[in-house]
Structure formats: C-alpha cells, structure tokens
Amino acid sequence: MxxxxxxxxxxxxxxxxxxxxxxxxxxxxxxxxxxxxxxxxxxxxxxxxxxxxxxxxxxxxxxxxxxxxxxxxxxxxxxxxxxxxxxxxxxxxxxxxxxxxxxxxxxxxxxxxxxxxxxxxxxxxxxxxxxxxxxxxxxxxxxxxxxxxxxxxxxxxxxxxxxxxxxxxxxxxxxxxxxxxxxxxxxxxxxxxxxxxxxxxxxxxxxxxxxxxxxxxxxxxxxxxxxxxxxxxxxxxxxxxxxxxxxxxxxxxxxxxxxxxxxxxxxxxxxxxxxxxxxxxKIEEHTLVRVMGTSTCDIIVASEEAIGTKSVRGICGQVDGSVIPGFIGLEAGQSAFGDLLAWYKELLLWPTDHLLATSTLLTDTQKEQLKEEMSDNLIIKLTAEAEKIPLSESVPIALDWINGRRTPDANQEIKSAISNLSLGTKAPHLFKSLVNAICFGSKKIVDRFEEEGVKINSVIGIGGVARKSPYIMQTLANVLNKPIKIAAxxxxxxxxxxxxxxxxxxxxxxxxxxxxxxxxDFDGEYFPQLDKVAAYNKLLLAYDQLSSFADPSLKKLQQEHYV
Ligand SMILES: Nc1ncnc2c1ncn2[C@@H]1O[C@H](COP(=O)(O)OP(=O)(O)O)[C@@H](O)[C@H]1O
Ligand SMILES: O=C(CO)[C@@H](O)[C@@H](O)COP(=O)(O)O
Structure with a gap:
C-alpha cells in the first residue's frame, strides 16, 4: 500500500x-x-x-x-x-x-x-x-x-x-x-x-x-x-x-x-x-550539517558514550534526541550569514531606492524595472568580480557579527567591524571581505567543536547559500580545510x-x-584547494586580531578556559 x-x-x-x-x-x-x-x-x-x-x-x-x-x-x-x-x-x-x-x-x-x-x-x-x-x-x-x-x-x-x-x-x-x-x-x-x-x-x-x-x-x-x-x-x-x-x-x-x-x-x-x-x-555521527541561509545553524549528532557527562563550551546546546532519538544533538550557528551580504546589498542599493524616485529621466515603470534588475543581479555581479580578485591582493578584514555573535560564546551585543580600508577598496573588495568573514566565523565554530572533542569528519551544506553560491562554498572549503558536500x-x-x-x-x-x-542525495562537492589554504590561514589571523579588538571579552573567555 x-x-x-x-x-x-x-x-x-x-x-x-x-x-x-x-x-x-x-x-x-x-x-x-x-x-x-x-x-x-x-x-x-x-x-x-x-x-x-x-x-x-x-x-x-x-x-x-x-x-x-x-x-x-x-x-x-x-x-x-x-x-x-x-x-x-x-x-x-x-x-x-x-x-x-x-x-x-x-x-x-x-x-x-x-x-x-x-x-x-x-x-x-x-x-x-x-x-x-x-x-x-x-x-x-x-x-x-x-x-x-x-x-x-x-x-x-x-x-x-x-x-x-x-x-x-x-x-x-x-x-x-x-x-x-x-x-x-x-x-x-x-x-x-x-x-x-x-x-x-x-x-x-x-x-x-x-x-x-x-x-x-x-x-x-x-x-x-x-x-x-x-x-x-x-x-x-x-x-x-x-x-x-x-x-x-x-x-x-x-x-x-x-x-x-x-x-x-x-x-x-x-x-x-x-x-x-x-x-x-542524512546526518550521521561525525558529520556536521550546516544550514546556510540568512543565518547558519550547525548541527551534529554524537552518541551518549562519545559525549558522556561533558558540556560543550560556547555552543547552543546539547540535547538528547533533538535530531535523532538516541543520540545527543548539538547545535551552534552564526546569527548572520547570508544576512551580512543582504545588508551590504541593501546598503549599495540605497541610491536606487532613494535617488531614482526623484529622477525625471525614467518613467515609474522603468524605475521599478531597473530597481528589480539591480536587486536581482547585484550579488551575482559582486560574486563574479570578487572571485577574480587574487588572494595576494589586499582586501579589507571584516567580522561577521552584524547581528551579534550566536556562537562560539554567544554575545548578541557585539557589533561588526571592518578594517584595512583604503582608497583602492572597491565594492567587490568589500564583498570579498564579507564572504571571508562569514567563512572565518564558520571556522571558529568548527574549531570549537573539535577543541571540545567533538570529531568532525565531513561537512554537508544545505540552505539557500549552499545551493546558490559556489564561490562561498569554495571559500568555505578552503577556510575549513575540509570537503563540503551539497545536498541536492x-x-x-x-x-x-x-x-x-x-x-x-x-x-x-x-x-x-x-x-x-x-x-x-548530494549533487556537488567542494574540496579544499591546497594552494589557497595557507593564504586563508593568514587572513584568519587578521580576523582573529580584529575580533579581539572588537570584543575584548573574548580574551577573558579564553583565559578563563585555559587556567
Ligand atoms: N547568490 C547568492 N550568493 C550569496 N548569498 C545569497 C545568494 N542568493 C541568496 N543569498 C542569501 O541567502 C539568504 C537567504 O537564504 P535562504 O536559505 O533562501 O533563506 P532562509 O535562511 O530565510 O531560509 C539571504 O541572506 C541572501 O542574501
Ligand atoms: O536557530 C535556529 C534553530 O535553532 C533557526 O531556526 C534560525 O537560525 C533560523 O533559521 P533560518 O535562517 O530561517 O534558516
């Protein structure tokens, strides 16, 4: 039947x-x-x-x-x-x-x-x-x-x-x-x-x-x-x-x-x-599933024996049966992922929203069509241009905390920051720095799980950004230095x-x-590009420096943990 x-x-x-x-x-x-x-x-x-x-x-x-x-x-x-x-x-x-x-x-x-x-x-x-x-x-x-x-x-x-x-x-x-x-x-x-x-x-x-x-x-x-x-x-x-x-x-x-x-x-x-x-x-043990859309949620399951009585520091909880009954479900995440790029898009579209309205060059219908076209194509065009910028070229350093930090170590009061701007910084450079930022924020989550003894053998990406942006997924594979499979x-x-x-x-x-x-099923897999992993590691150090500057409490948290 x-x-x-x-x-x-x-x-x-x-x-x-x-x-x-x-x-x-x-x-x-x-x-x-x-x-x-x-x-x-x-x-x-x-x-x-x-x-x-x-x-x-x-x-x-x-x-x-x-x-x-x-x-x-x-x-x-x-x-x-x-x-x-x-x-x-x-x-x-x-x-x-x-x-x-x-x-x-x-x-x-x-x-x-x-x-x-x-x-x-x-x-x-x-x-x-x-x-x-x-x-x-x-x-x-x-x-x-x-x-x-x-x-x-x-x-x-x-x-x-x-x-x-x-x-x-x-x-x-x-x-x-x-x-x-x-x-x-x-x-x-x-x-x-x-x-x-x-x-x-x-x-x-x-x-x-x-x-x-x-x-x-x-x-x-x-x-x-x-x-x-x-x-x-x-x-x-x-x-x-x-x-x-x-x-x-x-x-x-x-x-x-x-x-x-x-x-x-x-x-x-x-x-x-x-x-x-x-x-x-199809989550299974030691596989991190990342839901990558407006925000991210990072989900992993572990057997009770693997976790024991340990409480994993700085994540959004470990709950018996929250994903698969009989296993502990662990959750972490970023308060903004695609949302950081959406914020930038909205910022760049300010003139089209506000100056176009008063212009007499176009009819109202043409204005609406133009606005829609720009809105639809902006991230796609920025992606194509950012991808072309070699890693050797200087781009700003940005943090992904535009909506606070969900994990590791929640702090929703914390704000984002961007450094290393110059007169040569163009819109695609800034876009690239924001993509780097969301990937570095992701790396911090993966590192935290691993530091706390939760083993991650593979990563699966789901959600809007995982499916729509090969550029972000490739950057993420390089930053995490792990392959990422994409659910179909x-x-x-x-x-x-x-x-x-x-x-x-x-x-x-x-x-x-x-x-x-x-x-x-899965319909794509991104592998770390060995020639780029080291360059991203260097940029990650700059992200760490800016993080400590923007959130002095991070240092305190680390000290408390290591005493
Ligand atoms: N081509 C793209 N590249 C990067 N980010 C994108 C792209 N298309 C959409 N996004 C981002 O994806 C997010 C929406 O993700 P989605 O998974 O569709 O929604 P939700 O998280 O609400 O379920 C938005 O923040 C948007 O900025
Ligand atoms: O936090 C959780 C679940 O714990 C999510 O519901 C929240 O991040 C919203 O996810 P989406 O961005 O709508 O995919």
Whole structure:
C-alpha cells in the first residue's frame, strides 16, 4: 500500500509544504507562501532589532500550502498518513488559557508584544545578561550548563522576561507561551488539553534550558528571582518533552475539513528547521550539517558514550534526541550569514531606492524595472568580480557579527567591524571581505567543536547559500580545510519533517532508516584547494586580531578556559 506524508517548514520569510512518497522520498507536490504582513515589515522595527510575526501569517500560510499540495498531488487524501511541522526557533508566542495566540484575541490584534517573537529579535539583550548573571551567581545549579554556558537573547526565557517587563497587559493576558513549532502542531490536533500536549524536546532543550538532570525546566526558585511571572509560568508550561518521531495527536475534524484531509492523519511532535534539515540531509555521527541561509545553524549528532557527562563550551546546546532519538544533538550557528551580504546589498542599493524616485529621466515603470534588475543581479555581479580578485591582493578584514555573535560564546551585543580600508577598496573588495568573514566565523565554530572533542569528519551544506553560491562554498572549503558536500534538495528542512512524519506514522521503525530511504542525495562537492589554504590561514589571523579588538571579552573567555 502507498503511504504519503507532508513536511511543513516555516522559515524566516515563508512557509513551504511538500508532499512526499515515503517509499523513496520523492516529492509529489510542493508549495510556498510568503508571509504577507511580515513582507510589509509590519510589527517590526529593525532599528531596535524588533522582529515580530503575526500568527495570521502562519495560519494562512499553513492552510494555503497544505491545501495546495493535497489538491495538486493527485494522491488519495486518506493515504496521507502524517504531517510534521518544523519552524524557526527560539520563536515563542504568548497564548491564552485555551491555547489561542494572544494576537488573535480582542485588544491584542496589533500589539507586537502579543505576537511571535522571531528568532532574530534581539530586544532582550539585557534580560539575557540578567539570566547569565543569575545562573552563574545564585548558588544553585547553573542551568546554562547544557546550552553552552551562555544564555542568548535569541532564546525563550529572555524574550518572555523582556515582554513581561515591558507590557503589563500582555503579561496579564498571556496564560502560557509556546514555541512556534509547538503552537502550529497544537493548532492542528484534536486534543486541546494544554497540560498533556506533547512539547518539542528540540525546542525545550536547546532554548528553554530543559534537561533531565534537573527534572525539566529551570526551578521555580531560579525563575522567581528573575520575575514572579516566570515562576508562575513554569507551572503552566510542561514537565515532559518529546522527540519528533512520536505522534502529538490526530488531525482535528475542523482542520481535516479545511485542508481536505481525514482525521486519521496524525501530526508528529514539532521541531526546529535546522534539526529537521540535518535529518533531510542524512546526518550521521561525525558529520556536521550546516544550514546556510540568512543565518547558519550547525548541527551534529554524537552518541551518549562519545559525549558522556561533558558540556560543550560556547555552543547552543546539547540535547538528547533533538535530531535523532538516541543520540545527543548539538547545535551552534552564526546569527548572520547570508544576512551580512543582504545588508551590504541593501546598503549599495540605497541610491536606487532613494535617488531614482526623484529622477525625471525614467518613467515609474522603468524605475521599478531597473530597481528589480539591480536587486536581482547585484550579488551575482559582486560574486563574479570578487572571485577574480587574487588572494595576494589586499582586501579589507571584516567580522561577521552584524547581528551579534550566536556562537562560539554567544554575545548578541557585539557589533561588526571592518578594517584595512583604503582608497583602492572597491565594492567587490568589500564583498570579498564579507564572504571571508562569514567563512572565518564558520571556522571558529568548527574549531570549537573539535577543541571540545567533538570529531568532525565531513561537512554537508544545505540552505539557500549552499545551493546558490559556489564561490562561498569554495571559500568555505578552503577556510575549513575540509570537503563540503551539497545536498541536492532545495527543501531539506521540509524533507526532514516529512521523514519524522513517516516514523511517527509507523512507516519506518526509526529516523536513521527513514532518512537513508527518504533523505536528500548530494549533487556537488567542494574540496579544499591546497594552494589557497595557507593564504586563508593568514587572513584568519587578521580576523582573529580584529575580533579581539572588537570584543575584548573574548580574551577573558579564553583565559578563563585555559587556567
Ligand atoms: N547568490 C547568492 N550568493 C550569496 N548569498 C545569497 C545568494 N542568493 C541568496 N543569498 C542569501 O541567502 C539568504 C537567504 O537564504 P535562504 O536559505 O533562501 O533563506 P532562509 O535562511 O530565510 O531560509 C539571504 O541572506 C541572501 O542574501
Ligand atoms: O536557530 C535556529 C534553530 O535553532 C533557526 O531556526 C534560525 O537560525 C533560523 O533559521 P533560518 O535562517 O530561517 O534558516
């Protein structure tokens, strides 16, 4: 009998659904929906790093994309066994006692504090500092132990603490909070009991300091020292967490009707995009999967025996079962990867956005066409020119911390810097320096894993930049001095979600077997160019120097580690 599953992947800008044949991972239909309100930059204020998304963007996207793949695949809906949802994270959403996102209730429809706080929102830097300070000094367990020793402003508790302090009305109305992957899963299932709802192990372990060592979330006593709201919230969250090979519930009658499915379809426990992307790319031990898009997420799995009781310093957490049940999933990443290049692109397009509007040389239609053409071609042209600049030629030295540093050693307050500019510095030189910067930031992550005893034999690249930029991938292979394989699928996170769905539906006995059968093939490999590796090593020293200058705390961290 044929079996089909759906993987639903919520990225930063859009959501995509794919309908997959579980026998071989073949994609029978796919559909993408861009978030309407987010596209118009509603509820965001980049000047203070506030990035919020309205739940209606997510619900409309879910309905449109799933309906599309069900209708266009010509598959009998009763053979669609399961759906699994992955999202960005930590992207928490305040909800009412009956599990309704607060922004869907009266009075909160346009309040950004009542919406999803997107992973890259950095409004809670002070609150992350408070958490770190308390964790290190309160005299009890240091709850940051399994999230690399530093709690980030990108994460759950810091974001909630910030909003609780900032918005009394939201604090009073938000009965509980859910990670985005949990909320969308909860929305679809029939069982609406919030207490027994199966929350994601991946989200809880990497972002909310949930760990078996202390029986779940950080203690009420610890949270109470941060804010009484957090202490009260603890009891309205969860004790247990679940891996994504398990069923969260059956599709509710309401959503079965809305999506053209039946209530026999099961919904797997939710997860994060990077972790499901790693499964979609057939992750195995000692393979680092790098999701390279707006940001990077670096995922690796290790057996419990290999990790033992060790806590890996400066990363975004080590969580039992966050990628493959039975293995410890480790996560690191860069807060900006493609985003650094996107920032530069926007900077260079300033005149076209602002001067063209007042010019009388072109018609409005021509202006729009020109703007679009320049926007589409800018990175491609810069890439071609940067590639031609020999490594012997002087280019600026840049840091990749344009949106703070996620790892190693989170510091979201830190800013980027560029040095070594001269009158000879042209736009492609600067572009080359930014590409070097994102690759050096990547090298720091790989080095940290290896220093901490996590062996990396091979690297797999997935995500927009991995697929679109051979220049960046070749630079990265040279900087890391490791070969990098590129997954063929453009949809690895959604494919990974489909793999979890297939296991949850009982079609495969475990994630490893399912990912071998359904996971993406590879369609490219970049090898280090031996004549260039040494030159990049030299540039890396300059990057290190600039890093120490821009972030004096780095030296202190290193000294603390080596005493
Ligand atoms: N040809 C390219 N070279 C380098 N970077 C690119 C290229 N095309 C897109 N990007 C970058 O890729 C990022 C988007 O990556 P993608 O994986 O598609 O999205 P997301 O990370 O939101 O899932 C943007 O930051 C963009 O600047
Ligand atoms: O941080 C995580 C997962 O832990 C990601 O969700 C976050 O970096 C967003 O990833 P994308 O840039 O949307 O691929």
């Amino acid at each position: 044929k079996n089909y599953v759906i993987g639903l992947d919520y990225g930063t800008d859009s959501v995509r659904a794919i309908l997959i044949d579980t026998e071989n991972g073949q994609e029978l239909a796919s559909n993408v929906c861009h978030y309407k309100r987010w596209k118009n930059k509603e509820y965001c204020d980049a000047s203070i790093n506030q990035f919020r998304q309205h739940p209606l963007d997510h619900i409309e996207g879910l309905e449109a994309t799933i309906k599309y793949v069900v209708e266009n695949s010509n598959v009998d809906p009763s053979l669609i066994r399961s759906i699994c949802i992955d999202t960005t994270g930590s992207s928490p959403v305040p909800v009412t006692e009956d599990g309704t996102p607060l922004a869907l209730t009266k009075g909160f429809e346009n309040n950004p504090n009542a919406m999803m706080v997107l992973w890259k929102d950095h409004t809670s830097i002070n609150e992350a500092n408070e958490i770190n300070e308390l964790a290190a000094n309160w005299g009890g367990v240091n709850f940051t132990k399994y999230v690399g020793g530093i709690y980030s402003s990108e994460w759950f508790w810091a974001k909630i603490l910030h909003i609780a302090k900032q918005d009394e009305a939201v604090k009073n109305a938000a009965y509980t909070w859910m990670e985005h992957c949990d909320l969308m899963t909860y929305l679809l299932i029939d069982n609406k009991d919030l207490k027994s709802f199966k929350r994601s192990r991946c989200a809880a372990g990497h972002k909310a300091m949930w760990h078996e060592d202390w029986n779940g979330l950080p203690s009420e006593e610890f949270l109470g020292k941060l804010h009484p709201y957090l202490a009260a919230l603890r009891g309205r969250l969860y004790d247990e967490t679940y891996t994504s090979d398990l069923v969260a519930g059956n599709l509710s009658q309401e959503w079965a009707t809305r999506l053209g499915l039946t209530t026999s379809t099961v919904i797997a426990v939710g997860t994060f995009d990077a972790h499901s992307g790693a499964v979609g790319a 699928s453009d949809q690895t996170p959604a494919l990974g979600a489909a793999i979890y769905a297939a296991v949850a539906a009982g079609i495969y006995p475990n994630v490893i077997e399912a990912s071998q059968k359904m996971g993406s």
